[in-house]
Amino acid sequence: MPPRALHQPRKVPRQKRSQETVDAILAATAHILSRQGLEKATTNAVARRAGVSIGSLYQYFPDKEALIRALNERHTREILDLLRARFDEIRAAPIPEAVEAIVRAMVEVHRHDPDLHRVLVQVTPAVGGREETRRLEAAAAEMLVAFFHARASELRSLDFGLSAFLLVQSVEALTHAAVLEHPDLLKEDRFVLETTRMIVGYLTEGGPQPDRSPGRAAPRPGRPTAPSGGT
Amino acid sequence: MPPRALHQPRKVPRQKRSQETVDAILAATAHILSRQGLEKATTNAVARRAGVSIGSLYQYFPDKEALIRALNERHTREILDLLRARFDEIRAAPIPEAVEAIVRAMVEVHRHDPDLHRVLVQVTPAVGGREETRRLEAAAAEMLVAFFHARASELRSLDFGLSAFLLVQSVEALTHAAVLEHPDLLKEDRFVLETTRMIVGYLTEGGPQPDRSPGRAAPRPGRPTAPSGGT
DNA sequence: CAAAAATGCGAGCTTTTACTCACATCCACC
DNA sequence: GGTGGATGTGAGTAAAAGCTCGCATTTTTG
Helix, strand or coil: CCCCCCCCCCCCCCCHHHHHHHHHHHHHHHHHHHHHCCCCCCHHHHHHHHCCCHHHHHHHCCCHHHHHHHHHHHHHHHHHHHHHHHHHHCCCCCHHHHHHHHHHHHHHHHHHCHHHHHHHHHHHHHHCCHHHHHHHHHHHHHHHHHHHHHCHHHCCCCCHHHHHHHHHHHHHHHHHHHHHHCHHHHHCCHHHHHHHHHHHHHHHCCCCCCCCCCCCCCCCCCCCCCCCCCC | CCCCCCCCCCCCCCCHHHHHHHHHHHHHHHHHHHHHCCCCCCHHHHHHHHCCCHHHHHHHCCCHHHHHHHHHHHHHHHHHHHHHHHHHHCCCCCHHHHHHHHHHHHHHHHHHCHHHHHHHHHHHHHHCCHHHHHHHHHHHHHHHHHHHHHCHHHCCCCCHHHHHHHHHHHHHHHHHHHHHHCHHHHHCCHHHHHHHHHHHHHHHCCCCCCCCCCCCCCCCCCCCCCCCCCC
8 A cells, every 4th residue: 555645636527427427426435345344345345246347437536535535425325315304204293103113214225235334333433433323313313303303292291412323333233134134023023013103112202291381301410412413 | 455355363372471472462452443443453463462462362363353353242241140130130120220221231341342353343344244234233132121011011013123133223322322422421420321321212102911991092093013023 | 102193383385465656648718 | 539537447556464483382191
């Protein structure tokens, strides 16, 4: 490896042909990465599989890390789009149905390309992409907090930020593990139903908030809502 | 890199001196791995930091992957030992205290060396260590199932295997994320208490088993949880 | 103490890596 | 149809990687 240098930002593809090249490179990266891991995903191997020359690869990606980061960014964007759409759809649904829909959405996200998702989760931090992951989690938590706000009267008293953190992390981990290690659980509905049950119980156990002025549910007395804002 | 060859198993250290060598190598691996990641943890770098020659390293580890797998195995063993001890201690405690103790134990596990733990989680699959991770999770789930059995009368009707899976995955992910991304949450007790609350609610909501009158309404009517032997 | 076994060493080999560069080809537009 | 920017090429480079092997040193054993 040559010493770290100043990698100037590369060209942006302007013509259709070059956009196809970039797509092929990203697809090849995904393919090798998800089947053989980061160390085997060499720039030469990626270029070969993409059917382009190594020079073309370096025309659009300044180095290997940028290549993987780009892939991760695209993947993250897809997930966020899907989640936003689902959250929109369930704006008015009752809590249990809403939670179930979100759990199903997460399963959907993970089932799309489980191996790629897994390896990106593993590899992204090593490649300077922790910030991107944080952004994704923060955005998901924000959607949840907004949802909580809108439905405060149906929930028990919660620290929205903390609860959003718990749910985002739990559901992501559960879905991730279920898809990768227990796909059988997903055939039937048990996984989704049981996860939904856990969450709904956590959110509502203790009874709905006795009706308050439509402002919002007060978090625990004197407790600031810690982990939520960080966009 | 030479082509993949038949890596015969290497020597086992018999003398005290060589045991110290192996320890130094593992310590150096942990150090570099947790601070610089897998790609920087080259065998030459590890040997240099351990203060031994590259030849000595290859006397005990047939290749780089085996080196990291060995580190992971040691780490896994430590976690399992700690968990077993805790489960023993709480055999007789009331459910809420027991759950809280286990959550605290998980925090303890992660706080011991968060960076090493994180990177091992990330890197282990790429190095042929998925089986080891599966073993750890299975063992943890087994302990939980045993706990459930012993306390069945205090729990609502559960599919033990499925519930153990949900809890193992959730608590691991939550603790992992909390330690790495929100250490502030751990200063106060909010994280432990809220996580405990979620779990206890999930395990007991609906009332204890023998008392067949559900005190609280279930989220969905008549959803039977079919037992399944999930190890 | 001598022979044998275990342990340690590190120069150096081969292969692979990330990445560059001089040049060829394509395409939009006039 | 020709010109100039966009795009594509791939042999080649220096660095670094994984790993071997012949030999030196230490420890155990008889």
